[in-house]
Amino acid sequence: MAGLAASFGSGAMTNAICELEQSDTIFIIGSNTATSHPLVATRIFRAIEKGAKLIVADPRKNQIANFAHLYVRHKPGTDVALLNGMMKVILNKGISDDKFIAENTEDFEAFKQVIDKFTLEEASNISGVSEEDIKNLAKVYASADNASIVYCMGITQHTNGVNNVKTLANLSMLTGNIGKPGTGVNPLRGQNNVQGACDMGGLPNVYTGYQSVTLGDANKKFAKAWGVETLPTKIGLTLPEMFSGIENDEVKAIWVMGENPVVSDPDANHVKKALEKLELLIVQDIFLTPTARLADVVLPGVSFAEKDGTFSNTERRVTRVRKAIDPVGESRQDWAIIQDVSNAFGYEMNYESPEEIFDEIADITPSYAGISYERLEGPGLQWPCPSKGHPGTPFLHKDGKFTRGKGLFHAIDYRPPAEKTDNEYPYLMTTGRVYAHYHTGTMTRNSESLDFEIPEGFLELNPADAQELGISDGHKIKMASRRGEIKTKVMITDRVEKGVVFMPFHFEETNVNKLTNPAYDPIARIPEFKVCAVKLEKA
Amino acid sequence: MLDFCGIEKERMRARWVSSAEAPEFVEEINQFINVLKKLGPSPLSMN
Amino acid sequence: MIDTIKQKISGLLSDASVKGVVALKTANGHVTPCVFQKEDDLDMLSLGDMQASGDTRYPLNKVLITIARQYPDDVFGVLVRGCDERGLYTLYRLNQLDPDKVVPIGFCCPEELAKACECKKPYPDDPVAGEKTKEIFQNRMEEIEGMDISKRFSFWMDQFSKCIKCYGCRNICSMCFCRECSLECEDLVSKGSLPVDIPVFHLTRAMHMADRCIDCGLCEEACPSDIPLRVLYKKTSRIMNAEFGFTSGIEKQEKSPLSMLGPAPDN
Ligand code: SF4
Numbered sequence: 001m002a003g004l005a006a007s008f009g010s011g012a013m014t015n016a017i018c019e020l021e022q023s024d025t026i027f028i029i030g031s032n033t034a035t036s037h038p039l040v041a042t043r044i045f046r047a048i049e050k051g052a053k054l055i056v057a058d059p060r061k062n063q064i065a066n067f068a069h070l071y072v073r074h075k076p077g078t079d080v081a082l083l084n085g086m087m088k089v090i091l092n093k094g095i096s097d098d099k100f101i102a103e104n105t106e107d108f109e110a111f112k113q114v115i116d117k118f119t120l121e122e123a124s125n126i127s128g129v130s131e132e133d134i135k136n137l138a139k140v141y142a143s144a145d146n147a148s149i150v151y152c153m154g155i156t157q158h159t160n161g162v163n164n165v166k167t168l169a170n171l172s173m174l175t176g177n178i179g180k181p182g183t184g185v186n187p188l189r190g191q192n193n194v195q196g197a198c199d200m201g202g203l204p205n206v207y208t209g210y211q212s213v214t215l216g217d218a219n220k221k222f223a224k225a226w227g228v229e230t231l232p233t234k235i236g237l238t239l240p241e242m243f244s245g246i247e248n249d250e251v252k253a254i255w256v257m258g259e260n261p262v263v264s265d266p267d268a269n270h271v272k273k274a275l276e277k278l279e280l281l282i283v284q285d286i287f288l289t290p291t292a293r294l295a296d297v298v299l300p301g302v303s304f305a306e307k308d309g310t311f312s313n314t315e316r317r318v319t320r321v322r323k324a325i326d327p328v329g330e331s332r333q334d335w336a337i338i339q340d341v342s343n344a345f346g347y348e349m350n351y352e353s354p355e356e357i358f359d360e361i362a363d364i365t366p367s368y369a370g371i372s373y374e375r376l377e378g379p380g381l382q383w384p385c386p387s388k389g390h391p392g393t394p395f396l397h398k399d400g401k402f403t404r405g406k407g408l409f410h411a412i413d414y415r416p417p418a419e420k421t422d423n424e425y426p427y428l429m430t431t432g433r434v435y436a437h438y439h440t441g442t443m444t445r446n447s448e449s450l451d452f453e454i455p456e457g458f459l460e461l462n463p464a465d466a467q468e469l470g471i472s473d474g475h476k477i478k479m480a481s482r483r484g485e486i487k488t489k490v491m492i493t494d495r496v497e498k499g500v501v502f503m504p505f506h507f508e509e510t511n512v513n514k515l516t517n518p519a520y521d522p523i524a525r526i527p528e529f530k531v532c533a534v535k536l537e538k539a
Numbered sequence: 540m541l542d543f544c545g546i547e548k549e550r551m552r553a554r555w556v557s558s559a560e561a562p563e564f565v566e567e568i569n570q571f572i573n574v575l576k577k578l579g580p581s582p583l584s585m586n
Numbered sequence: 587m588i589d590t591i592k593q594k595i596s597g598l599l600s601d602a603s604v605k606g607v608v609a610l611k612t613a614n615g616h617v618t619p620c621v622f623q624k625e626d627d628l629d630m631l632s633l634g635d636m637q638a639s640g641d642t643r644y645p646l647n648k649v650l651i652t653i654a655r656q657y658p659d660d661v662f663g664v665l666v667r668g669c670d671e672r673g674l675y676t677l678y679r680l681n682q683l684d685p686d687k688v689v690p691i692g693f694c695c696p697e698e699l700a701k702a703c704e705c706k707k708p709y710p711d712d713p714v715a716g717e718k719t720k721e722i723f724q725n726r727m728e729e730i731e732g733m734d735i736s737k738r739f740s741f742w743m744d745q746f747s748k749c750i751k752c753y754g755c756r757n758i759c760s761m762c763f764c765r766e767c768s769l770e771c772e773d774l775v776s777k778g779s780l781p782v783d784i785p786v787f788h789l790t791r792a793m794h795m796a797d798r799c800i801d802c803g804l805c806e807e808a809c810p811s812d813i814p815l816r817v818l819y820k821k822t823s824r825i826m827n828a829e830f831g832f833t834s835g836i837e838k839q840e841k842s843p844l845s846m847l848g849p850a851p852d853n
C-alpha cells in the first residue's frame with residue numbers, strides 16, 4: 001500500500017470490484033484471482049464474456065491463466081524487469097498517453113531516463129519472457145480504453161515489493177489508465193477487514209485514515225480527542241523490528257491479536273525462539289493457534305458471528321456486521337477486552353457500544369467523516385466519504401485528479417531478489433495459497449469439509465525436475481533452505497516451470513515458512529515470501 | 540447428456556453380459572474398440 | 587398483495603393452526619429468511635424480488651426442511667411462489683416433508699419477474715394473492731443444441747473450467763437434501779485441485795437432479811462463476827419428459843419413474 005500511496009496519494013484499490021466488468025482490458029499480475037478472490041474473478045469472467053481482453057503474468061500457471069488471451073510466465077521476483085520492458089515498448093512505439101502525463105503527473109523525465117537506459121533484450125533475459133510476448137503485452141495494455149491492473153501478494157511479498165507496486169502505478173499513468181470507472185490499479189486485499197485494520201491506523205506510522213504520527217497537526221487533534229496533553233511523534237516498530245527488538249532485549253512484551261506469526265512469518269524457527277524469549281506474550285484469538293500455545297496469557301476474542309461492528313473491505317467499502325449468536329464460552333468482545341486493559345492501566349475508557357467507537361472514528365477521520373451506523377444500513381459506503389450527504393466514492397482519482405495532487409512517476413531500476421540460487425540451493429521456491437484454505441488455516445483447518453478437500457501440505461514440482469530427482473507423484477521429498485528443512489509430499493505438475501517449485505503455507509505440520517527468507521522491503525517491511533532458494537532431495 | 544456437452548454419445552455404451560457368456564463379452568468389447576478407433580481420441584483427453 | 591398475505595398469515599397464527607410461518611423479512615436494509623411466530627412481527631414481512639430475479643430469493647423450502655427435521659410433530663406455514671410449490675410437491679414425493687404438516691401460502695409472480703426468471707409456471711396451483719400470468723419459454727437450451735458438436739464441447743468446457751468448487755449450487759438447492767453427497771465422494775470427484783474434474787463434477791450433479799430439479803434457477807443465481815447450470819439441468823428434465831412423460835414438481839401426487847421397479851424399457 002505504501003507504493004500506491006506514494007504514487008497516487010491513496011493506498012487502496014482505485015476502483016470498485018464490480019467496475020471490473022466495464023474494463024475492456026484486464027492485466028493480472030501476481031494474483032491467483034480465481035482461487036484467492038473468486039468473486040473478483042466472477043467480474044473478470046463477465047468482462048471477458050463481454051469481449052474484454054485478459055492478460056496474465058505469473059510465475060505459476062494458475063486457474064485464471066487458462067482464460068487469458070495472453071499468458072506469460074516470468075521468473076519469480078522479476079516483475080520490475082518485465083514491466084519496465086513493457087513500458088520500453090510503449091515509449092518506443094509512441095503509444096503512451098502524453099496528454100495525460102503532461103496534465104496530471106510529475107517526475108516523468110527521471111522515470112523516462114531509467115526506461116531509456118533499459119533494453120527489451122535485458123527485460124527478456126531477466127524475466128525469461130520472450131521479446132515478442134513483452135511487445136504483445138505492452139500493445140494490448142496500452143491500446144485499451146479502460147484497462148485495469150489487478151495484483152496481489154505476488155507483487156508485494158518481495159524485498160522490492162514497494163518498487164513493484166510503484167512500477168505498476170507508472171504503467172497505468174504512462175497510458176492514462178486511471179481515474180475512470182473500470183480503469184485503475186487494484187490491489188486485492190486478503191482478510192475481509194485488512195483494509196479496515198489499516199484504515200484504523202493498525203500500522204506503526206499513522207493514526208486512523210492514514211494521518212501521519214510525525215505531523216504535529218494530527219498529533220494535536222488526536223491528543224485533544226483523547227483528552228491527553230501530548231502524543232508521541234515517533235514511528236512505532238514494524239514486525240521485523242519487533243523481532244530484532246526481542247533479540248536485543250529492547251522488546252519485552254508483545255500482545256498479538258488475531259495473528260499467527262509462528263506459521264505466517266518467514267523463518268518460523270527463528271520467530272518461535274524469539275517469542276519464547278519474551279517476558280510476556282499475550283495472544284488474543286478465537287482458536288488456540290500455534291502462537292497462542294506459546295503465550296503466557298490467552299485472551300479469547302470473538303468470531304464474526306459473535307460481534308457487532310463494521311468491516312472495511314478491499315474496495316474501501318464499509319459495511320456493518322451484526323451479532324448473530326452470543327459469545328461462546330469465556331470469549332468476550334475484543335473492544336471490551338482492550339477497554340478493560342486500558343482501564344486497568346489507568347487510562348479510562350467508557351465506551352458502551354461499537355457504535356460509540358465508530359462515531360469517534362468518524363469525528364477524527366476525514367475519509368470516514370460522513371459515515372454513521374444509520375447510513376450503513378443496506379450495502380454500505382465506500383470511502384472517502386467526507387460529509388453527511390456524500391454518496392461515497394466508487395473509484396479514486398477521477399479525471400486524473402490524484403489524491404496527492406499530481407500522480408508521481410518513480411524512476412525504478414530492476415533489482416534482483418535478496419536470495420539467488422546457487423549450486424547448493426539450485427531451486428527457486430515461491431509460496432502461496434490453495435483454494436480450500438485461508439492463510440495459516442487457523443479457521444479453515446478447523447472446518448471438517450475444507451480440511452477434507454486438502455488435508456496436508458504439498459510441493460508443486462515440474463515433471464522434468466521430478467525426473468531428474470527420481471521422484472514420483474505423491475512421494476515424500478526433503479526441502480531445505482539456508483534457514484530450515486521440511487519434509488512434504490510432491491505434486492507433479494507443469495503449473496510451475498523447471499527450476500521453480502511452489503508450496504502453500506497453510507499447514508503447520510509442513511510449515512514452509514521455516515524456509516522462507518525474512519529479508520524485507522525497506523519501506524513496507526513486507527518479507528520476501530515469494531522467492532527463496534532451496535535444495536531438494538528424495539526423502 | 541454427453542452429446543449435449545459436446546462429447547459423442549457413441550463413446551458410452553451399456554450392455555448386460557452374463558459371466559457365462561465370454562464370447563459375447565469379447566465380441567462386444569471388440570466392437571466397442573472399433574467404434575472408438577473410428578472416433579479417434581476423446582476431446583477430453585486433448586484438454 | 588402483501589397485505590392479503592399478511593392477513594392470511596395473521597389468521598393462521600392467531601388460531602394456532604401453524605406453529606410458525608417460514609417467510610422473508612426486511613431488516614437493516616437487507617432481506618433475510620425468518621420464521622414468523624408473532625403477528626406483531628409481520629410489519630417486517632417481505633416478499634423478496636418483485637422485478638428482477640436474484641437479489642433477494644432464498645430457498646425457503648430448505649429452511650423448512652431443517653425446521654421440520656427438528657420439530658417433526660408441528661405444522662408450519664411457508665411462503666411459496668410457483669417454483670417453491672413445485673419444490674414442495676417434489677419434497678413430498680421424496681418423503682422429505684409431510685404434506686399434512688405444511689400449509690403453503692402461495693402467491694403469483696408479476697409478469698416482469700416471470701420474464702426475468704424465464705419461468706415455466708410463475709404461479710402456485712392455489713394462490714392466496716396475485717394474478718396468474720403466462721408461462722415464459724426460453725430457448726437457451728435450443729441455442730446450445732444448435733451448435734455443432736465441437737463448439738458445444740468447448741462452450742461447456744469453458745463454462746465448467748470457471749468452477750471454483752464452492753458447492754453453492756448444491757447448498758442452495760432445496761432438492762439437494764442428502765446427508766451424504768456424491769460430489770464429496772473421492773472415488774467420483776477427486777479432491778484438492780482446481781479446476782474441478784470436468785465435466786464429471788457438473789454432470790454428476792446433473793444426473794442426480796434428473797427427477798428432482800424443479801427449474802427454480804436458484805443454483806444459477808448462486809453460482810459465483812456464472813455457469814449456466816439451469817440449462818444443463820433443463821436438458822436432463824427434458825430427457826426425463828421425453829422418455830417417461832415425467833416432469834418434476836408439476837403434479838402433486840405423481841411418482842418418479844426412477845423410483846419404480848418394473849420391466850426395462852425395450853430399447
Ligand atoms: S434449478 Fe437449480 S436450485 Fe432449482 S431445483 Fe433445479 S438444480 Fe436445484
Ligand code: SF4
Nearest residue numbers: 749750752753755809
Ligand atoms: S455454484 Fe458454480 S462455482 Fe460453485 S460449485 Fe456450483 S458450479 Fe461450481
